Amino acid sequence: METRVTKLLGIEAPIIQGSMARIADASLAGAVSAAGGLGIIACGGATEEWVRDQVAKARQITDRPIGANVMLMDPNAAEIAAVLAELRVDVVTTGAGSPAPYMEMWKEAGIKVVPVVASPVLAKRMERLGADAVVAEGTESGGHVGELTTMALVPAVCDAVSIPVISAGGIADGRGMLAAFALGAEGVQCGTRFLTVEECTVADAYKERILKAKVSDTIVTGRDSGHPVRSLKNKFSRKAKQLEGDLAANGEEIEQMWLGALRRAVAGDVDNGDMMAGQVAGLVNERKTAACVVREMMAEAEALGGLSLAGLAQANAQRTRMTVE
């Protein structure tokens, strides 16, 4: 299947594995890229050495394109940005800030730059800066979130820019992928869907909680403090939410709680850690390989996309799922 996104990124399937800080390493990114999608190594919170090592490992897994994500608010963002230019990764996605200071360097290194945005205004700004595409990420997503839903955000971003739009947030299967394409996207980015795949190295206890979660089992903390994050409901996130009720009195305690919170969850402390996950955790019920996820998502989206509206309604009435093994 060819879209502007597959052509731009040199991939077979327009499915991107979203960056997941402290989780998306060479094992996961390499597996997704080998399967024909685009794997992204998460550089958020990482050291330069770790990034070099993971890019090298991913390149041992596959010779297909590999991406990396820079969290621009990280204190070492400039060093990570320079390492990625030196290593000439194929794609860089960016979050939490403006990639303007690094744009020229990345372009000179032949890197495709794809910022993650949560509003049409930001998407326009990124297009003006020279971004090759944008990821429009709705508030259903796991991790740091904006206000707009994927359903409202994606068409608005598509109307605002002429570069390709990749839809993220709330997509876990071919139904979601087809819906994203109907909204104007030319590719999708999934995070939560890839958390439980075999090649993901996150602790098994984290995976188990995702597999058991229902769609209503996530919570957004930090909306009032300006750092909204969507995570699974657990002891940690419930307490964070409760403390936020009085930000002035509990600000320091909240700050302390968040120190190392993701790291704790990634290591398997599912009570006291921050288990970032999207609403589609409720749709992820099986352990699969990354290749299986990519193949099934493509097959289902293609099968549904071949139907007329009336045909879709008929399939929907029978609760037919167009899945393949």
Ligand SMILES: Cc1cc2nc3c(=O)[nH]c(=O)nc-3n(C[C@H](O)[C@H](O)[C@H](O)COP(=O)(O)O)c2cc1C
């Ligand atoms: C555990 C976790 C960690 C994440 N970390 C990052 C990150 O470091 N950088 C980033 O740009 N996005 C991050 N995200 C967002 C994902 O890349 C992706 O856009 C999002 O998960 C898509 O929504 P979905 O979870 O509904 O698939 C993270 C998401 C999760 C679930």
